[in-house]
Amino acid sequence: MSKSNKELAVDVAIEYIRAHQKQIIVxxxxxxxxxxxxxxxxxxxxxxxxxxxxxxxxxSTD
Incomplete structure (x- = not known):
């Protein structure tokens, strides 16, 4: 079963959060x-x- 647009949007947000977590730079x-x-x-x-x-x-694809 495919994911709904809402589920996909949340998945994108989760990955964005993971990619932008706190980092320490020297x-x-x-x-x-x-x-x-x-x-x-x-x-x-x-x-x-x-x-x-x-x-x-x-x-637009319908």
Missing amino acids: SSNNVFKETSMIDLESVNNIIKSVYETLDELDQ
Whole structure:
């Protein structure tokens, strides 16, 4: 059984979160810098955008 557009949108958001987790970076002068994770609003926007895009694609192929 194939996944719904909502399930696919959430899957994309999960992978985006995994790819943008906190990371510690050491610069050439040994300064440590920590990058931050994405915020909840960004996750919501990703889900909404992917869902709407998939829905538009489905409607255009019908």
